[in-house]
Amino acid sequence: MQVCHGGATAVVLLEADDTYLYYEHMHTVRMTMNVDEALLTQVIEAHPGVTKTALVEQGLRALLARQAAVRLAHLGGTAKGARRAKRSAWHRR
Numbered sequence: 001m002q003v004c005h006g007g008a009t010a011v012v013l014l015e016a017d018d019t020y021l022y023y024e025h026m027h028t029v030r031m032t033m034n035v036d037e038a039l040l041t042q043v044i045e046a047h048p049g050v051t052k053t054a055l056v057e058q059g060l061r062a063l064l065a066r067q068a069a070v071r072l073a074h075l076g077g078t079a080k081g082a083r084r085a086k087r088s089a090w091h092r093r
Contacts, residue, residue, distance in 0.1 A: 033056070040052070043055055
């Protein structure tokens with residue numbers, strides 16, 4: 001499993017060997033969904049070996065992360081008393 005940090009959000013890239021990690025300690029809900037077959041086929045081909053359940057879960061997590069990023073962007077500069085964040089010495093060189 002690879003974790004890529006993109007600003008305020010973190011995206012988890014799934015690999016076929018990592019799908020069992022999601023089912024170890026989670027509560028599940030069974031449901032029937034109507035999904036565009038062409039879209040589902042395209043996603044399955046892009047991620048071979050990953051279960052449909054894991055793909056749908058990752059899509060839902062990505063949607064939540066995107067909405068959180070939009071909410072954060074809308075706050076843009078509203079904390080008047082905020083101080084600058086400390087930066088690493090590596091960025092000053």
